[in-house]
Amino acid sequence: MTYRLAITLGDPMGIGPEVVLKALADRQLTDEIEMTVVGSLSILRDTYARLAGGSEPVANPEELSVLDCPLPEEIERQLVLGTGNRASGWASFAYLQAAIAHTQEGKFQGIVTGPIAKSAWKAAGYDYPGQTELLAEASGTEQFGMLFVGRSPHTQWQLITLLATTHISLRKVPKILTTTLLDQKLQLLINVLQTRFGLDRPRIAIAGLNPHSGEEGQLGTEEIDWLIPWIERSRKIYPNLTLDGPIPPDTMWVKPAQAWYDSSFADSACDAYIALYHDQGLIPVKMLAFDRAVNTSIGLPFVRTSPDHGTAFDIAGRGIAQSTSMKAAIQLATELVYQRNVIGRSFSQDFLI
Ligand SMILES: NC(=O)C1=CN([C@@H]2O[C@H](COP(=O)(O)OP(=O)(O)OC[C@H]3O[C@@H](n4cnc5c(N)ncnc54)[C@H](O)[C@@H]3O)[C@@H](O)[C@H]2O)C=CC1
Numbered sequence: 001m002t003y004r005l006a007i008t009l010g011d012p013m014g015i016g017p018e019v020v021l022k023a024l025a026d027r028q029l030t031d032e033i034e035m036t037v038v039g040s041l042s043i044l045r046d047t048y049a050r051l052a053g054g055s056e057p058v059a060n061p062e063e064l065s066v067l068d069c070p071l072p073e074e075i076e077r078q079l080v081l082g083t084g085n086r087a088s089g090w091a092s093f094a095y096l097q098a099a100i101a102h103t104q105e106g107k108f109q110g111i112v113t114g115p116i117a118k119s120a121w122k123a124a125g126y127d128y129p130g131q132t133e134l135l136a137e138a139s140g141t142e143q144f145g146m147l148f149v150g151r152s153p154h155t156q157w158q159l160i161t162l163l164a165t166t167h168i169s170l171r172k173v174p175k176i177l178t179t180t181l182l183d184q185k186l187q188l189l190i191n192v193l194q195t196r197f198g199l200d201r202p203r204i205a206i207a208g209l210n211p212h213s214g215e216e217g218q219l220g221t222e223e224i225d226w227l228i229p230w231i232e233r234s235r236k237i238y239p240n241l242t243l244d245g246p247i248p249p250d251t252m253w254v255k256p257a258q259a260w261y262d263s264s265f266a267d268s269a270c271d272a273y274i275a276l277y278h279d280q281g282l283i284p285v286k287m288l289a290f291d292r293a294v295n296t297s298i299g300l301p302f303v304r305t306s307p308d309h310g311t312a313f314d315i316a317g318r319g320i321a322q323s324t325s326m327k328a329a330i331q332l333a334t335e336l337v338y339q340r341n342v343i344g345r346s347f348s349q350d351f352l353i
């Protein structure tokens with residue numbers, strides 16, 4: 001069987017089209033699996049015309065498989081390169097919807113999404129916190145997670161980070177974090193570590209919520225009230241698992257940072273890290289691996305990955321966007337599609353960036 005990935009352009013006025021064309025110029029990447037770009041051919045042609053002949057190779061859209069999503073004239077007129085607005089939000093939403101519909105028909109086994117601006121979606125009337133939630137809703141998935149995977153170019157050690165909560169205001173974090181939510185996220189994480197990453201007895205670290213994990217209640221009581229009891233209960237439920245924590249959130253990232261640069265620290269680092277809220281997890285991930293981390297949605301009935309960066313409107317059209325995170329997203333999606341669909345196939349370490 002031939003496996004196929006859909007690659008959406010994301011916001012057409014951001015760097016999505018540029019990083020897609022740069023990534024697809026990499027032959028090694030495109031040899032592994034068939035890929036179809038989902039977006040507007042007119043945008044791809046404009047991007048190619050701007051970038052071709054520059055310092056970095058770019059794929060020619062005429063030589064790619066493209067699922068064209070032509071834009072209505074009224075939308076096209078409102079597009080402004082480097083700006084996310086109602087029209088660009090309309091377009092990026094349409095691209096993702098098309099990719100989902102074709103995936104559900106069985107045309108694709110996975111989707112790699114270009115970055116979108118949530119504010120542009122909102123301006124276009126689409127009220128979703130992000131692409132993850134649309135993918136979950138469209139596929140009828142109630143329990144899903146946002147996982148970031150980055151492989152160190154220095155040591156090959158992998159930083160795997162699950163966000164227990166995602167796109168919500170900081171004020172809401174303590175209200176939304178419950179032991180039921182953590183049960184669901186932990187179960188999803190264990191499942192993906194075992195089935196997709198081959199980690200049968202994973203060691204997982206979980207961050208505290210408060211500074212110094214509450215300092216025995218002096219700086220906050222969530223740890224004493226429910227987080228420590230939840231960790232103790234989870235250790236009994238999953239005896240094959242090592243669950244460390246709650247670890248003071250500032251120091252939790254010291255060992256991963258050491259393992260990122262020096263393989264002699266790999267054994268003291270954990271297989272995966274659970275951050276309780278968006279920035280607690282993504283500041284260290286982006287500090288270490290902004291150029292190569294991949295956001296993957298777990299729990300969906302198909303594979304979904306995305307680069308970790310956003311639309312970068314500030315550099316759109318300048319030809320200087322790095323495509324390494326998009327390449328890593330395509331590579332990880334390829335690996336996950338094969339792992340889901342081809343029993344027993346595994347990839348060598350050097351397959352991944
Ligand atoms: N997967 C997705 O769809 C994501 C979307 N976003 C959205 O992106 C928009 C902009 O978010 P920001 O916080 O500004 O983050 P951003 O990642 O777009 O940009 C942050 C900084 O990094 C630079 N940068 C980003 N990607 C780069 C690349 N590939 N090569 C070179 N430089 C790069 C930008 O120029 C900017 O200076 C927001 O609307 C946000 O919601 C943010 C993260 C992920």
Ligand SMILES: NCC(=O)COP(=O)(O)O
Pocket residue numbers: 116129130131132133282295306
């Ligand atoms: N910070 C991660 C992010 O914004 C990705 O969101 P999503 O569009 O993948 O849901």
